[in-house]
Amino acid sequence: MKRHDAHCNSEQNSFLLENLIFQNRAILLIGFALLTAFLFFHASQIVLNTNFDKMIPKNHPHIANYLSHKEDLKGLGNAVSIAVEAVEGDIFNAEYLDTLQKINDTVFFISGVDRAALKSLWTPQTRWLAVTEEGFDGGPVIPDSYKGTPEDIDQLRSNIYRSGEIGRLVANNYKSTIVYVPLLDIDPETGNPLDYQNFSRQLEIQVRERFQSDNIKIHITGFAKLVGDLMDAANQIVLFFFITVMITLMLLYLYSRCLRSTMISMTCSLIAVGWQLGLLKLFGYALDPYSMLVPFLIFAIGTSHGVQIINNMNHETMQGYDRLNSARRTFRNLFNPAVTALVTDIIGFGSLLVINIGVIQELAIGSTIGVAGLILTNTFLMPIILSYTGVSSSAVKWLHSEEEEHTHAVWTALSSLTKPAPALTVIVFISVIFAGSIYTGRGLKIGDLDKGAPELYPDSRYNQDIAFIADNYSSSSDVFVVMVKTPEQKSSDYRTLVAMDRLSRQLRMIPEVQSVTSLVDVTKTLMSAYAEGNLKWMALNRNQQTLDATVIKAPPEFSNKEGTISPMIIYLKDHEADTLQKIVRAIEAFSENNTIETSQFLLSAGNAGIEAATNIVISESRYRMLILIYCVVAILCMLAFRSIQGTICVLLPLALTSSLCSVVMIILGIGVKVATLPVIAIGVGIGVDYGIYIYSKYQKYLKGGMPIRKAYYNTLKTTGKAVCFTGITLSVGVGIWGFSAIKFQGDMGILLAFMFLTNMLGAICIIPALIGLFEWLKTKSESLANHHDKKQCALPVATDLN
Numbered sequence: 001m002k003r004h005d006a007h008c009n010s011e012q013n014s015f016l017l018e019n020l021i022f023q024n025r026a027i028l029l030i031g032f033a034l035l036t037a038f039l040f041f042h043a044s045q046i047v048l049n050t051n052f053d054k055m056i057p058k059n060h061p062h063i064a065n066y067l068s069h070k071e072d073l074k075g076l077g078n079a080v081s082i083a084v085e086a087v088e089g090d091i092f093n094a095e096y097l098d099t100l101q102k103i104n105d106t107v108f109f110i111s112g113v114d115r116a117a118l119k120s121l122w123t124p125q126t127r128w129l130a131v132t133e134e135g136f137d138g139g140p141v142i143p144d145s146y147k148g149t150p151e152d153i154d155q156l157r158s159n160i161y162r163s164g165e166i167g168r169l170v171a172n173n174y175k176s177t178i179v180y181v182p183l184l185d186i187d188p189e190t191g192n193p194l195d196y197q198n199f200s201r202q203l204e205i206q207v208r209e210r211f212q213s214d215n216i217k218i219h220i221t222g223f224a225k226l227v228g229d230l231m232d233a234a235n236q237i238v239l240f241f242f243i244t245v246m247i248t249l250m251l252l253y254l255y256s257r258c259l260r261s262t263m264i265s266m267t268c269s270l271i272a273v274g275w276q277l278g279l280l281k282l283f284g285y286a287l288d289p290y291s292m293l294v295p296f297l298i299f300a301i302g303t304s305h306g307v308q309i310i311n312n313m314n315h316e317t318m319q320g321y322d323r324l325n326s327a328r329r330t331f332r333n334l335f336n337p338a339v340t341a342l343v344t345d346i347i348g349f350g351s352l353l354v355i356n357i358g359v360i361q362e363l364a365i366g367s368t369i370g371v372a373g374l375i376l377t378n379t380f381l382m383p384i385i386l387s388y389t390g391v392s393s394s395a396v397k398w399l400h401s402e403e404e405e406h407t408h409a410v411w412t413a414l415s416s417l418t419k420p421a422p423a424l425t426v427i428v429f430i431s432v433i434f435a436g437s438i439y440t441g442r443g444l445k446i447g448d449l450d451k452g453a454p455e456l457y458p459d460s461r462y463n464q465d466i467a468f469i470a471d472n473y474s475s476s477s478d479v480f481v482v483m484v485k486t487p488e489q490k491s492s493d494y495r496t497l498v499a500m501d502r503l504s505r506q507l508r509m510i511p512e513v514q515s516v517t518s519l520v521d522v523t524k525t526l527m528s529a530y531a532e533g534n535l536k537w538m539a540l541n542r543n544q545q546t547l548d549a550t551v552i553k554a555p556p557e558f559s560n561k562e563g564t565i566s567p568m569i570i571y572l573k574d575h576e577a578d579t580l581q582k583i584v585r586a587i588e589a590f591s592e593n594n595t596i597e598t599s600q601f602l603l604s605a606g607n608a609g610i611e612a613a614t615n616i617v618i619s620e621s622r623y624r625m626l627i628l629i630y631c632v633v634a635i636l637c638m639l640a641f642r643s644i645q646g647t648i649c650v651l652l653p654l655a656l657t658s659s660l661c662s663v664v665m666i667i668l669g670i671g672v673k674v675a676t677l678p679v680i681a682i683g684v685g686i687g688v689d690y691g692i693y694i695y696s697k698y699q700k701y702l703k704g705g706m707p708i709r710k711a712y713y714n715t716l717k718t719t720g721k722a723v724c725f726t727g728i729t730l731s732v733g734v735g736i737w738g739f740s741a742i743k744f745q746g747d748m749g750i751l752l753a754f755m756f757l758t759n760m761l762g763a764i765c766i767i768p769a770l771i772g773l774f775e776w777l778k779t780k781s782e783s784l785a786n787h788h789d790k791k792q793c794a795l796p797v798a799t800d801l802n
Contacts, residue, residue: 018331022324025384032381036271039278046281048231050288051185051193052078052223054358055614055674062613066605069483072560073567073605078183080222081477082107082207083469085176087215092157092174094148097121099216100177103207107181110202112194117182121160121169127555128163131529141165164525167474167515176219176472183224200228219465221477223607226453229462230289233742240740241296244733245270248303251729252310258395261310264385269302272377276370283365289455290675291363293748297682298370300733300756301345304689304726305338305378311722313383313391314399323390331383337696338379340640341689344633345371348684351628355621355677357614363678408717414764415713420779423772430766434656441662445671446622447577447615455675455744470573474515478572479606480583484518486599489563492551496599497523497540500568503590503601507570510586512579518568519551519558526550572608577671580612618677625677626658629684640692641699649770650691653762654684657755664754670747679751686730687759690723694763698771708775712768720764727760 021028056063066073084103086096104122108115119126121141129138141159146152160170169178187194203225208218245266253262273295280287312333316326349371352364416422448454451470452463470476482503486496497520504516524538527550531537541547551559559566572579584603591601604612630651637647658680670676697719701711734756737749 015332017335018328021331021380021384022328022387025387028380028384032376032384036274039282040274041278042281043274043277046277047286048197048288048292049193049195049286050227050290050359051196052183053185054288054362055223056358056610057356057614057617058358059356060613060617062603062616063610065483065602066610069485069565069602069605072565073481073483078185078223078607080181080183080203080220080224081469082179082181082203083171083176083219083221083465083472084179084211085171085217085219085468087217090174091170091177092153094153096216097142097148097153097156099211100179103211103218104179106206106210107179107203110199110206111189112184112187112199114182114184118180119169120179121156121165121177125556126163126165126169128159129526129529129553130162131533168517171472172474173472176468178469178473181222183222194224196224196227197231200225200232203228219468221462221466221469226455226462227289229460230455230742230744236740236742237292237745240737240745241299243736244296245299247733247736248299248729251725251732252303252307255307255725255729256310256314256391256395257398258310258314258392260389261313261386261391261395264382264389265303265306265310268377268382268385269299269306269374271381272302272370272373273298275373275377276366279369279373280366283369285362285366288359288362289744290359290678291366293745294363294366294370296734297367297686298374300730301342301371301686301689302374302378303730304686305342305374306382307722307726308334308338308693308719309378309382309386310391311718313386314395315718317391318396318400324387326390327383327387330386331379333700335379336640337692339375340636341692342371342375342379344636344688344692345686347632347636348629348681348688351625351632352678352681354625354628356617357674359674360678367678367682408713411713411716411720414716414720414768415709417765417768418709418712418772418775420772420776423769423776426765426769427773430652430656430769434659437656437659437663440666441659443666444662445577446619447580447611447671447673448575449577449669449671451574451576454671454673455742457741457743460741460743475517475569475571476514476573478575478608480570480572480580480608480612481605482568482570482587482609483602483605484566484568484599485602486564486566490598491519491559491563491566492523492544492547493598494540494542494544494547495596496566497547499594499596499599499601500566501540502594503587504568506586506590507583510582512573512576512582514571514573516568516570519554519566522554522558523547523550526553567605569606570608575608575611577615580608580615583608584612584616614674618672618674622672622677622680625681629681630655633684633688637692641695643699645770645774646695646699649695649767650688652770653691653759653766654687656762656766657683657687657758660758661751661755664751668747668750670751675744676747676751679748679755682752683755683759687755687762690727690759690763691767693719694723694767698767708771712771716764723760723763727756731756 058064058067082103084100091097100120101122104120107113108118124140126141127138128141131137141163142156146156160166166172169180171177183194185194186192203220208220212218249262249266252265253259256262276295276298309330312330313326316329317323321329346368349364349367352360355361417426450458452458452466456462466477484491484496484500486493490496500518501520504518504520507513507516520540523540527541528535528538530550570583572583587601587603603609633654634647634651637650638644641647661680661683665672665676694715698712698715701714702708706714731753734749735753738746740746740749
C-alpha cells in the first residue's frame with residue numbers, strides 16, 4: 001500500500017510539473033534562449049591550459065614532503081631537458097659549442113624559466129674540480145677566457161672529464177649535451193600560472209626551428225613539453241569530435257526518419273555542451289588535455305536521452321495524439337527515469353572527487369556541470385520544442401510499418417530469455433565470464449606500463465626524444481629523489497652519510513636503476529682528492545671535523561644552505577609502474593630497518609617520485625570510487641523502482657562491464673592512471689541510463705497487466721530499440737578515435753566504444769535473464785510453500801481422549 005501511495009505521489013508531482021512547464025512554454029523558451037546566449041559567450045572565452053600542481057596529489061605525505069622542501073630542491077620538480085646533438089663528430093668543436101651557447105642564452109630569456117637554476121656547459125654553476133700540487137683547483141667548465149681556439153677546446157675536454165657531468169649533462173659518447181631547464185609555477189611576466197602550450201611553442205620556434213640543422217639535432221623532454229604537444233593536438237581532437245557529431249547526426253536521422261527531431265536532439269545536446277564550457281569559464285576553470293574529452297561525453301549522454309525522447313514522441317504520435325499532447329505524454333513517461341539516470345550520472349561523476357588529484361577533480365566538476373545542464377536541455381527544453389514542431393508524418397508512417405507490419409525475430413528471441421531454462425543458461429554463462437574477468441582483472445597494473453609518455457605513441461617525436469636521452473645518458477629523464485632531512489648543519493653527520501651510502505648501494509642493485517648520486521659520492525671524491533687522488537681514500541672518514549670541512553666544498557645542489565636537506569638523486573631506466581613500486585618498497589624497507597636519530601629519509605621528489613605518489617593515490621582511490629558509485633546507483637534505483645529485483649537488474653550488467661573493461665585494459669597494455677581512471681566512472685554513468693530506461697518501461701508494461709514475456713518484448717520493441725541504436729551509434733562515433741595520432745585519445749576511444757557496446761548488450765540480454773531467474777525463484781518458492789501447506793493439512797488431528 002505504501003509503495004502504491006509513493007508511486008501515486010510521484011506521478012502527481014510529475015503531472016503538476018508537466019502543467020507548469022507546458023502552460024509556460026513561450027516564457028521558458030525565451031529564458032532558455034537568453035541563458036544559452038549568455039553561456040555561449042563565456043564558452044567562447046574558455047582557454048586550454050593546465051599546470052604541474054594539478055597533476056599531483058598534494059595531500060599525499062610524499063608530495064607534502066616535496067612541497068615543504070620545494071625551495072631546497074630547485075630543478076628536481078618540474079623541468080625540461082633539451083639535448084643538443086652533434087650529428088657528425090662530437091661536441092668538441094667550436095661550431096657546436098657556439099650553437100650550444102646561443103641555445104642556452106635563448107632559453108634563459110624565455111618567460112617561465114627558473115633562470116637561477118638553469119644548467120648547461122655554459123652556466124657558471126657547472127664547475128670542475130681537481131687536485132694539484134698546490135691543492136684544490138677548479139672553476140667553470142667553460143671559463144670566461146674561452147675563445148674557441150683548439151687550445152680552449154682541449155682545456156674544455158679536460159674540464160669536462162674532471163666535472164663529474166659525463167652521463168648527466170654530457171652524453172656518454174660525447175656526441176650531445178643537455179640544457180637543463182627548471183620551470184617556475186607562475187609566469188613572472190603575467191602573474192598567471194605558466195602557459196605550457198605557449199612555453200612549448202616558444203621552445204619549438206626559438207630553439208628547434210631556429211637551431212636544428214643538418215649538423216645539429218634538438219631533443220626536448222619534460223612535463224611542460226608533453227602537455228604542450230597534447231594541447232597542440234587539440235585541433236585534431238576537435239576534428240574527431242566534429243566527425244563523431246556528423247556520424248551521430250546521420251545515424252540518428254536514419255533511425256528516426258525525421259530531420260526536425262534529429263536536429264532538435266542534436267541541438268539540445270550541443271547546448272548542454274556550450275552551457276558546460278560557459279559555466280566552467282564563469283567558475284574560473286580551464287580545459288586541459290585530460291578533460292578535453294568531457295564535452296563529447298556530455299554530448300554522448302545527451303544523445304542517449306535524446307533518442308529516448310524521439311522514440312517516445314514517435315510512438316505517442318502514432319497512437320493519434322497531437323504534437324502538444326504527444327510532447328506532454330513523452331515528458332510524463334520519461335521524466336522519472338530520465339532524472340533518475342541523470343542524477344545517477346551526476347553522483348557517479350562526482351565520486352571522482354574522492355581522488356585527491358586536481359586534474360581528476362576538475363574533470364569531475366566539469367562532468368557534473370555538464371550532466372546537470374542535460375537535465376534542463378534534454379528533459380525540459382527538448383519536449384518543449386517538440387510540442388511546437390512535432391515529428392514528421394513520414395517518421396510516424398515508417399515507425400508504424402516497422403512495428404506493425406514486420407516480425408521482430410531478434411526481439412522475440414531476446415524476450416524468450418525470460419523463460420526459466422534460457423534464463424538459467426544465460427546466468428550461468430555470464431557468471432563464468434564474470435568470474436573469469438575478475439580473476440584476470442587482478443593483473444591490471446597501476447600507472448604507466450611503457451617507457452616514455454603513454455599519452456603518445458612510441459614513434460612520436462616526444463617519445464623518440466626520451467629514448468635518445470635514455471640511450472645516451474647515465475642520468476635519464478626519469479628522476480626519483482629521496483630527501484634526507486637532518487637537524488641544522490647536520491647533513492655531514494657521519495652516521496647520516498653512512499646510512500645514505502648503504503641505501504645507495506641497495507638501490508644500485510635494482511636492475512631498473514641507472515645510477516644514484518648524492519652528497520656521499522661528492523664527499524668520497526673530495527676525500528680522495530685530499531689524499532692526492534689516491535683511490536684507497538675514496539671513503540667516508542670517521543673524523544667528523546674532516547667530514548664537515550669536506551662537505552663545505554660540495555656543490556650547492558647536494559645540500560641546502562642550512563644543512564638540513566640533502567637529496568639523493570636516483571636515475572631510473574623508465575617510470576613503469578613496477579619500477580616505481582620497487583623503488584618505493586626498497587626505500588620504505590630501508591627506513592624501517594635503519595632508524596637513525598640524526599636523519600629521516602623522506603619520499604619523494606623528482607618526476608618519477610611524484611608519479612610514484614600519484615600511483616599510490618590512484619591505487620587507494622580506485623576501489624573506494626567504485627564502491628561509492630555502485631552504492632549511489634543502488635540507492636537511486638531502489639528509490640526509483642521500489643524493488644530489489646529492479647536494482648539488481650540494473651547493477652549486474654554495469655558490474656560485468658566494469659570487470660571486462662579491466663581485462664580489455666590488460667590486453668591493450670593500458671594501466672590505471674590519471675588519464676584512464678575516469679573512464680571507469682564514465683562507463684558506469686552512461687551504462688546506467690540503458691538499464692534504467694529498459695527496466696522502467698518493462699515495469700510500466702508489467703503494471704498494465706501484460707505477461708512477463710510480452711511485457712519485455714514490447715519493451716525491446718520500443719525502448720530497447722532506442723538503447724541498441726544509442727549503443728551502436730556512440731560506439732561507432734568514439735571508435736574512430738582509434739585512428740587519432742594521440743595514443744591517449746585512441747585508447748579512450750577503444751575503451752569507451754567497448755563500454756558503450758557492452759553496457760548495451762548487458763542491458764538487453766542480461767536483464768531479461770535476471771527477470772526470468774527471479775520469476776523462476778518466485779514460482780519455486782510459491783510451490784514449496786503450497787506443498788508445505790498441503791502437508792500441514794494432511795497431518796492427523798489430535799483428539800482429547802479424556
